[in-house]
Amino acid sequence: HTLRKNPCATYFFCLSITNLNNLIFGLLLNYLIDAYGIDLITRTLVFCRLRFLILHCSLVLSSWFIVLAGIDRFCVSSRNINRRNFSNLKNVRLLTTLAIVTCFALYSHILVLFTIEQTESGPVCYAESGSYQVFYDFLFFTTFSFTPPILMIIVGLAP
Numbered sequence: 001h002t003l004r005k006n007p008c009a010t011y012f013f014c015l016s017i018t019n020l021n022n023l024i025f026g027l028l029l030n031y032l033i034d035a036y037g038i039d040l041i042t043r044t045l046v047f048c049r050l051r052f053l054i055l056h057c058s059l060v061l062s063s064w065f066i067v068l069a070g071i072d073r074f075c076v077s078s079r080n081i082n083r084r085n086f087s088n089l090k091n092v093r094l095l096t097t098l099a100i101v102t103c104f105a106l107y108s109h110i111l112v113l114f115t116i117e118q119t120e121s122g123p124v125c126y127a128e129s130g131s132y133q134v135f136y137d138f139l140f141f142t143t144f145s146f147t148p149p150i151l152m153i154i155v156g157l158a159p
Contacts, residue, residue, distance in 0.1 A: 007092040008076075011069035014096055018065065021058035025051050041125050042116045048125035053110045056140065057103045063148035064099050068092075070155040106143065109136075 003009040029051065032038040041048055075087040113132050116123050127136040 005089065007087050007089055008069050008072045010089065010092045010096070011065045011072060015062055015065040015069070018058040018062045021054055022062065025055040025058065039123070042123035045116055048116055049111050049114045052114055052125060053104070053107055056107055056110065057100075060103050060107070060140075060144045061099060063144055064103070065096075067148050067151045067155070068095055068099065070152055074155050074158055103143075106139065 029041055032040065041051055072087050072092070075083045078084050109132075110127075113128050113136075114125060115128050116125050117129070118124075127133045
């Protein structure tokens with residue numbers, strides 16, 4: 001019951017939900033393909049696009065929830081009273097909602113620009129070839145692999 005009132009625990013709860021999505025939409029669907037030959041991903045274009053939207057947003061949000069938890073811990077341990085007061089459930093709900101809405105808005109193009117392409121190894125669901133693929137790869141790199149670790153380092157080293 002006390003964890004429900006802890007702002008940092010709320011970020012970790014959201015992180016758990018996004019990681020559960022990663023397991024379902026990433027690992028489980030790939031397991032069905034590898035173990036039983038059931039390929040739900042490339043069966044329909046709608047499922048291909050929805051799966052990648054949910055999977056990529058869950059991957060990105062998992063990093064950002066760790067960043068937000070780190071910022072929350074930084075605020076709680078600050079000597080500045082205003083910074084300490086920033087750590088509250090109202091701000092957690094606001095920042096969590098903002099992160100989710102921003103992520104889905106940033107990746108909404110997946111619903112239009114992902115396609116099922118035939119390759120030598122079979123059908124693959126991925127970003128359309130060309131300049132969009134470069135844009136998509138760059139966006140995923142910056143929102144998942146580059147920016148969150150930099151922010152974690154900054155928050156971790158902050159006095």
